[in-house]
Amino acid sequence: MRDVLLFILVVLLHFPNVSHASAIHDAATKGDVAAITAALDAGAAVDQSDGRTTPLYLAVKGGHFAAAKLLIERGADVNAAPEPLLGPVLMLALAKRRIDLIKLLLDAGANPNAQRGREAVLHIAVRSACLDCVKALVEAGADVNAKTKDGKTPLHLAKFKGQREVADYLMSHGVVLPTPAPISMKLASADVEKGRTYFTHVCHGCHNAEAQGGTKTGPNLWGVVGRDKASMANMRYSDTLLGWEGVWTYEDLNRYLFGPMLTTPGVKMETPGVPDETERVNLIAYLRTLSDKPIPLP
Numbered sequence: 001m002r003d004v005l006l007f008i009l010v011v012l013l014h015f016p017n018v019s020h021a022s023a024i025h026d027a028a029t030k031g032d033v034a035a036i037t038a039a040l041d042a043g044a045a046v047d048q049s050d051g052r053t054t055p056l057y058l059a060v061k062g063g064h065f066a067a068a069k070l071l072i073e074r075g076a077d078v079n080a081a082p083e084p085l086l087g088p089v090l091m092l093a094l095a096k097r098r099i100d101l102i103k104l105l106l107d108a109g110a111n112p113n114a115q116r117g118r119e120a121v122l123h124i125a126v127r128s129a130c131l132d133c134v135k136a137l138v139e140a141g142a143d144v145n146a147k148t149k150d151g152k153t154p155l156h157l158a159k160f161k162g163q164r165e166v167a168d169y170l171m172s173h174g175v176v177l178p179t180p181a182p183i184s185m186k187l188a189s190a191d192v193e194k195g196r197t198y199f200t201h202v203c204h205g206c207h208n209a210e211a212q213g214g215t216k217t218g219p220n221l222w223g224v225v226g227r228d229k230a231s232m233a234n235m236r237y238s239d240t241l242l243g244w245e246g247v248w249t250y251e252d253l254n255r256y257l258f259g260p261m262l263t264t265p266g267v268k269m270e271t272p273g274v275p276d277e278t279e280r281v282n283l284i285a286y287l288r289t290l291s292d293k294p295i296p297l298p
């Protein structure tokens with residue numbers, strides 16, 4: 001009996017809230033500014049959840065600028081992420097490529113470095129080829145060097161997809177391309193056998209290293225040191241590698257293998273590379289041996 005009374009009391013206490021909540025969600029979905037105002041004035045909480053999402057979420061989802069603006073003015077949390085799979089509300093605006101909504105949210109303090117799953121908002125803007133979205137995010141402080149969980153920078157994505165304008169914009173707004181220290185002088189004392197083992201484990205799945213071997217996912221690497229870059233027939237190279245002039249020197253290999261997507265964004269070799277210097281030196285010393293006449297060590 002006591003439980004029943006308690007239940008009725010709880011229901012009564014919550015009832016006004018529940019009705020306002022559904023009213024404000026309906027109004028937000030429709031973008032009905034007057035109805036949102038009325039619901040708020042009647043006591044609905046601006047970030048009231050309907051079990052799944054908030055009014056601001058619904059307004060942005062519906063593409064209703066005036067409704068979103070009103071909710072923000074009345075204190076809605078622009079960084080709430082009620083549906084973790086969709087991420088914060090900025091992601092929704094981005095998915096719709098609504099630059100007005102994106103700016104509204106950023107001006108109101110939405111986090112320009114918000115993450116969803118494996119990537120940041122800037123990666124999503126680049127993926128959707130929206131230069132204006134990229135600009136708005138960078139102006140609001142998005143990190144142009146942010147990496148996805150598998151090491152892709154916004155510039156890599158832009159170049160990979162051939163988005164020249166986006167790539168140029170990122171380049172002139174703070175992208176840093178890492179340059180590893182020179183290694184040529186360390187090659188003489190490298191451990192070629194360790195390099196061979198490393199190659200077998202990490203590279204051989206994509207690259208043949210025998211003179212007669214054909215193309216796999218990547219080109220044959222027999223004779224690669226001193227060979228013209230991106231010059232194997234039967235291989236469809238990326239524009240990035242095709243555009244890199246000259247032969248493969250030890251230092252060019254050093255730079256490339258350090259982190260292909262970081263040092264030479266846009267490459268089709270989307271692997272983490274070999275950031276450890278000793279491993280990289282051993283590997284390059286091994287690559288040198290893939291030749292009838294290995295070129296001299298420096």
Ligand code: HEC
Pocket residue numbers: 199202203204205206207217218219221224228229230231232236237238239240241253257266267268269270271273274283
């Ligand atoms: C997942 C497959 C994959 C793995 C693993 C891989 N590569 Fe590659 N590699 C490629 C592809 C694809 C290209 C062509 C890149 C392009 O066109 O941008 C390439 C290109 C190269 C080139 C340039 C060759 C040329 O003809 O100009 C070198 C050198 C190279 N890889 C070395 C390595 C080494 C060393 C490893 C091991 C640390 C490695 N790769 C691991 C796929 C891979």
